Amino acid sequence: MGLYKNIIKADYLQRTRSYIFLITLLGSVYVAYSFIPSYDSHYITVRVNNFVGKNNLAWIGHVTAIMASAFLWLIGFYLVNNSIKRDRETGVGQIIATTSVSNFEYLLAKALSNFCVLLTITFVIILIALGIFIFRGESGNFNFIQFLMPYLLVTVPSVFLVSVLAIVFEIIFGNKTNLLNVAFFCLFGVIIAKTNVGNYSGLVYIDPLGIKYLANQMVEAVNTISPSSTNDFSAGYLFSKNQKKLYFDFQGSDWSVFFILSRIIWIGIGFCLLFIASRMFNRFDSKTIVLSKKKNFHLIVSEIKTEAKEIQLSKLSKATPQFGIFPIVKAEFLMLIRKGPEWFWLINFGGMIALVLLPINKAYQIVLPVLWFLQINRWADLSTKEKFFGTSNFIYSSFKPLHRLLTSQILAGFLLAIFLAFPILIRELIAGNLISTLAIIVGSLFLVSFAIFSGIISGGKRLFEILFFAVTYAIINAVPFVDYFGGFHQDFQYLILLIVVLLLVLIASFLLRNREIKNQ
């Protein structure tokens, strides 16, 4: 037990002392707070048809537990999915590999550490929910059991599962982080997909997030007061001043034995997945990775010992000063396109063909953001790779590093974004949609600038990965608030707004990087 405790403690402290944890925690607090709108708000979050629960303790507990479960799957996965990678990169993994700890014990400790990190966020969300109930002076039954049970039976098992999945995905995908991100995005999309929750069906038990059971209970409650009501449940921000809201007094859920059993089974599935992953885990043996690859990329080049030569200083060709940035842009662009497996470009080209063939609105609003999302790994470390790869000492001792390098990085990232968007850009231009054409260009630049900005403020790529994942998911669900490329707002005013935000992000990036360089 001491072994687990020490690994979990070290991992937990390392994670919770990072900026990215703090930012995620603050984001969670904001989402939890905003997910319980007051009665006079112009938006609603969880609803069944037009019915919204009165803000009693049971409703607040259910709504925030749903939010926490989905949010921590969506965001939490990206927060914790690097624990094995970090051990590999820091070399700690090789030390662990020489100890008596078994693969399963190691992976379990890592999963439990992930779990503790996400539980910390869950705990804060619970406090926020309670605080809202107390300080907003909401009336209703003080049913603490119905407040807490959704967390215990829905959020906690759900968070455990995503903690395990983060480990399992790391084992399966290894260094292929691009594939890992995309695979989880697809998995999450499938799990969260809407199903008919109106009737008790097996689906509510096979939902790893546990949300569908709560949704079903809410629908049941509405059906008792409005039998003619349809079973239209939705969770998410719905903005409308004229939204018709009908309040009902939600008393809580009926916690069936089957549901409790299903949650226990999901936890058991988590342990099984960990066990299977432990059989696949190579215990940081890099040779195992190399041999399993057709292309021996990581194999050390063996040197052919020929007659050794020396640098003849007097015979070196003359170095000519040239301060243009084109070679830097070229190298940055090369690094962007070489990331990830080569066959991944087939998917990218498939996406570009879809941009040509699909109806223009679908191509613009869905295919384009997804195609950009697939490049998440290419853009995520655009401004942090000097630190990650240890080249910053070369770079920052060179001539005017701030303006030349940052500009080159933005241009290289923008070139990639615009290259991928090229088919839809041409289509919009041919269709005479000048606003949309400009919005795609601005969106491309914004995307890259935001990746750079996120990297600078967080010092790593995780913040961008988390936010880009959340934004893309929201866009696919047609949430207009996060429309960074004008897909849902094809008007001039919105374009101006995008340009203003873009300029602010760019200015902030330059100022922050300048301060960073000066304060080294």
Add this chain to the structure above:
Amino acid sequence: MKLEIKNISKQYDKNKFGLQNFSMTIENGILGLLGPNGAGKSTLMKIIATISNPTSGQILLDGIDITKKPNQIRKILGYLPQDFGVYPNLNAYEFLEYIAAMKGIGGTNLKDRISQLLEGVNLTDAAKKPIGTYSGGMKQRIGIAQVLLNDPKVLIFDEPTVGLDPEERVRFRNLISDLANDCIVILSSHIVSDIETIADKVAIMQNGKLISQGYQQDIIDAVKNKVFELEIDKNALNEFKTNHLILNTVRKKENILVRFVGEVRPVNATLCNATLEDAYLFHTKK
């Protein structure tokens, strides 16, 4: 060319200093920096290389304060950091092109210059392979090649021989000697023999301060006629340590051969020729 370091301090917090009122003047030739871990060698080199700002003080390069105008030295700087990485997806040629661009070097000669440098560090065969596949020594040689991309006049090498095999170390020393004719070369190393072989002048640092500097012979003269060797019983070593400043010990069959510094020659002790290593240990241990 003259580099004047005037009262440079680097303070991390209230009680933690990287450098404290460090002053010295460096002119063309090779300066060897010696000091134990944490002495402030890398901090000093980073400040001269303009990637770290001092808390106070000035560094003048031919009269221009490079802490205020860093681009003045960056144009003529060649810097090999102690810990550096590479971009694994670029090959050696592309990586050097990238660093050349960052240094503001280009033109039609660049390709030839990169090829010549790669040949000079014996990486021509591997030049088109991703650097991610290179061994540690090969990466170190890429680091050495990038230093020379821009005809540097100020060269800073922080632990440059790490990862190099003995032959490569010799070639590197020859290169440094060639460079020193019309450049300032600052070189730090834990391997005193590297410094001893090539440095004109030596500076010894400890706890962020300069404790000794000068030509090698002047430094060595501090322990001239004070270094002895004596074979003693193994059990007597602890007591001997309390009374003498021990530089080195060699275990023999029954006894231990002790090399130490002392003002007076003990009975049976042999007087030895002092080395830079003796002087360095004397300064840092006393």
